Each structure stands twice: as C-alpha cells, then as structure tokens.
Amino acid sequence: MQNSPQHKTALGHIRVLDLTRVLAGPWCSQNLADLGAEVIKIERPGIGDDTRSWGPPYLKDSTDNNTSEAAYYLAANRGKQAMTVDISTAEGQEIIRALVLQSDVVLENYKVGQLKKYGLDYAALQQIKPDIVYCSITGFGQDGPYAQRAGYDFIIQGMGGLMSLTGERDDLPGGGPQKAGVAITDLMTGMYATIAVLAALTHRDKTGEGQYIDMALLDVQVAMLANMGANYLQTGKAPQRWGNAHQNIVPYQTFATADGHIIVAAGNDAQYRKFVQLGGREELANDARFQTNPLRVQHREVLIPILADMVKTKTKAEWIMVLETAGVPCGPINNLDEVFHDPQVQSRQMQVEIPHPSAGAVRLVGSPMKLSKTPVQYEQAPPLLGQHTEQCLRSLLHFDDEKIASLKAAGII
Known part of the structure; x- marks a missing residue:
C-alpha cells in the first residue's frame, strides 16, 4: 500500500x-x-x-x-x-x-x-x-x-x-x-x-x-495495577477497596450535590481551605483536626460527613463554577448523554x-x-x-x- x-x-x-x-x-x-x-x-x-x-x-x-x-x-x-x-x-x-x-x-x-x-x-x-x-x-x-x-x-x-x-x-x-x-x-x-x-x-x-x-x-x-501493585510489592500488604475515596488524600472523592454528584480532588491544604470557605464552612479550615492532609486522613470519619452535608447546599453546576474559578480541582460525574454534549468533547x-x-x-x-x-x-x-x-x-x-x-x-x- x-x-x-x-x-x-x-x-x-x-x-x-x-x-x-x-x-x-x-x-x-x-x-x-x-x-x-x-x-x-x-x-x-x-x-x-x-x-x-x-x-x-x-x-x-x-x-x-x-x-x-x-x-x-x-x-x-x-x-x-x-x-x-x-x-x-x-x-x-x-x-x-x-x-x-x-x-x-x-x-x-x-x-x-x-x-x-x-x-x-x-x-x-x-x-x-x-x-x-x-x-x-x-x-x-x-x-x-x-x-x-x-x-x-x-x-x-x-x-x-x-x-x-x-x-x-x-x-x-x-x-x-x-x-x-x-x-x-x-x-x-x-x-x-x-x-x-x-x-x-x-x-x-x-x-x-x-x-x-x-x-x-x-x-x-x-x-x-500500577502504583497499587507497587504499593503491595514495597509493603507486603494488600491494598483494600476504598470506593470513590482516596486512601492517602482527604478530601479526594465524590460528593452528592443538590441535584447530582461531583468529584472534589483537593490535593493540598490550600485547596482544602478554599473548598470549605466556598461552602460557607470557614471554621473547618481553622479546625486543628483538619489543617493538614495527614490530620484530615486521621480524622476522615469525622470530616467527610460534615463536607457531605456542606456539598448538598449547592447544585452540581454551582459547585463546578465556584470551585473551578477558585482553582480547586473538581469535575462532574456525567452520564453519556452529558459526555457527548460536553463542549470539550x-x-x-x-x-x-x-x-x-x-x-x-x-x-x-x-x-x-x-x-x-x-x-x-x-x-x-x-x-x-x-x-x-x-x-x-x-x-x-x-x-x-x-x-x-x-x-x-x-x-x-
């Protein structure tokens, strides 16, 4: 040819x-x-x-x-x-x-x-x-x-x-x-x-x-298996299921909004602080239990229910708009109709x-x-x-x- x-x-x-x-x-x-x-x-x-x-x-x-x-x-x-x-x-x-x-x-x-x-x-x-x-x-x-x-x-x-x-x-x-x-x-x-x-x-x-x-x-x-396979080979400990949460970063998971779901991936402390401030919960930024990622991981079971209630106060579109503007990594969970109507796609x-x-x-x-x-x-x-x-x-x-x-x-x- x-x-x-x-x-x-x-x-x-x-x-x-x-x-x-x-x-x-x-x-x-x-x-x-x-x-x-x-x-x-x-x-x-x-x-x-x-x-x-x-x-x-x-x-x-x-x-x-x-x-x-x-x-x-x-x-x-x-x-x-x-x-x-x-x-x-x-x-x-x-x-x-x-x-x-x-x-x-x-x-x-x-x-x-x-x-x-x-x-x-x-x-x-x-x-x-x-x-x-x-x-x-x-x-x-x-x-x-x-x-x-x-x-x-x-x-x-x-x-x-x-x-x-x-x-x-x-x-x-x-x-x-x-x-x-x-x-x-x-x-x-x-x-x-x-x-x-x-x-x-x-x-x-x-x-x-x-x-x-x-x-x-x-x-x-x-x-x-990538990093999860490497995690096991270095520690000898088999990783477990964590659903839509991250084993090592908090908050880094899905949340239900007033009308759908979003993903919030706050990879550092500054992004976490912006997230809770935009949700009207600035006190969470200053709470000694949550000021650093290791502390947030340690107190995950306390923090996540509070954040879940906070996220439900806005719609999916509202959260995406304010978080993107503030530089907090986020994204919607789209069905395929939404995927193929997405302007980027x-x-x-x-x-x-x-x-x-x-x-x-x-x-x-x-x-x-x-x-x-x-x-x-x-x-x-x-x-x-x-x-x-x-x-x-x-x-x-x-x-x-x-x-x-x-x-x-x-x-x-």
Whole structure:
C-alpha cells in the first residue's frame, strides 16, 4: 500500500491480517486501522464475529429497522475490510497463507494451539514469511499452568486483583468487589498489543526480522495495577477497596450535590481551605483536626460527613463554577448523554460520523490519537459480514470469477 498525497497516514504502508474477534484483538486492529494500516478482518462464513449479534442495541438502517450490526461490534471494527473464509478447510487455509504472503502483521486470539492444527500458527507461517509480525492474544499466555484456560475480561479483572481494589469499602452499604463498567482488561490488552506490534514493526524495518508476540489478559491486568501493585510489592500488604475515596488524600472523592454528584480532588491544604470557605464552612479550615492532609486522613470519619452535608447546599453546576474559578480541582460525574454534549468533547471531535452501506451513516466514538502530520482518517465504517471478500480475492490474490464462484458454492468463503 502507498499513501496518497491527500491521505497521508502513519501506517499506510502496512497490511494487517486480522483473525481476531470480540474485543481485545479487534481493539488492537482498529487502532492500527485508525493510523492508516490496511486491515483485513477474517470471519466465519455466515456467522462472523460473535459481537455482530451481541445486542440490542443494533444499528438502524435508513428505514429505522435493526440491521445485523450490534453496537458492540461497531465499537471496535471501523476502518477494516471484511472477508469470510472457512479456515477449517484446506482451501480456506491456502487462502490465509496466500494473504499472509501479502501482509506485514497477523493478529489472532484463538485458544492456545488451535491454529497449529490448521497450519496457521507462527511456526508454520514464519517458514513462508520470515519477516511476519505475528501477535497472539489469549487469556493467560502461551505457557504456564493456566495456558489452556479460556480467558474472559470479567474473570481476569477478578483474578488479576482489580476487583479487590474497585468497589465500596466492605464496612459501608453496598461494599464489596466491583468490576469496571467497561471491559477494561480487554481494552488495555488491545492497547498493549498495538504498542507491541508497532515495536516489532520498527525492529523488522531495521533488521528484516519478524517476531512472535505473546499477549495475555492476565499479564496486562497485573501490569496495570500500577502504583497499587507497587504499593503491595514495597509493603507486603494488600491494598483494600476504598470506593470513590482516596486512601492517602482527604478530601479526594465524590460528593452528592443538590441535584447530582461531583468529584472534589483537593490535593493540598490550600485547596482544602478554599473548598470549605466556598461552602460557607470557614471554621473547618481553622479546625486543628483538619489543617493538614495527614490530620484530615486521621480524622476522615469525622470530616467527610460534615463536607457531605456542606456539598448538598449547592447544585452540581454551582459547585463546578465556584470551585473551578477558585482553582480547586473538581469535575462532574456525567452520564453519556452529558459526555457527548460536553463542549470539550465536541471540540475534540470525539464523536464521528462515517458513511455506512445500509444505514446511510453510523455515529461512532472517535479516536483519541491526534497526530499533526498523519491524522486519523474516518473513511471505512465497520464492515458488513464478508463485504470485501470478493474484492480482496481479486485484488490481492488475483482470483477470477470462476474460482470465486467455486469457493462460494463450497461454503469456503
């Protein structure tokens, strides 16, 4: 592939053969597509990616009827071309191998060893394309005692420690472990996989060597414990859940206002004093129990109920206005309607609209990657099942009409 002068992209010279489905793998390939890579998504004939049917909600067509594309599928598959190939057949395997010869990257998230029986594992494909970058995404990695287990985001959030840190304190109403509201381990695995693929491509461009990338959801979840993981390793003491409060800073949490909720993140003593003064409780700034952060942490159980009552005296908008003016870090807790109507979100073009063959257009969340020289292009909506099968077979593998018709009749494509 070559970039045209009008559409210069960072990865316009890269072709990705995407054998992944659901979320972690497609999130990686969508990132690469956003950056300009040509991504060919391989799916099962007649069925496709499981997430195509993970609804409602579904995309509406021009007559306001449901299409076959669930919103879940739409979230992770823009910018791709879609082919249907039955890789369990010898003919399907030959098509994949031929496509590998035309590709720079292979992504897959099959169970450990599953592609080996089809001759589509790294060892086999590396023989025919030595410089291929091959990335496998699984729940637990290619080795270790759990390698054969299926990995699901929810389970990994529990196993990897995130749910021990997320949720209200056990001694408060509603206390207990809680998963994140989105499949954050899948998403972060897709992000780490994107970085690994780009690193491997850089190495290939310098040395001519391809390589194998082994990505595991559990590894990613442990890695993204970040400071909490470091806290444990330095102390040997497992951190506990604190809900929306901070273990080391007070006040640094959510509060209910007269009409909603806000977050107040008073990171120093001066910000705390401004906060209580704006709430009409200046005496709290001078109270000996609360004058420093260590003292506020020590007397948290006394201070927080007082602050909670104070915050209820104003609306969400009133608090945001006065706190922002005074330089006290704060923010609203928005629902998604408020998110997508937020002027900052709109200014940053985090909602995009892309032409769609059956719906006319589809609205999607935009990419956060803002590149000055090679910006993200939104030209290809999440594809219909098999939308580009014949096109890719003709343009990449030079199959003629008779060959394509034969494969279709046999159910191979």
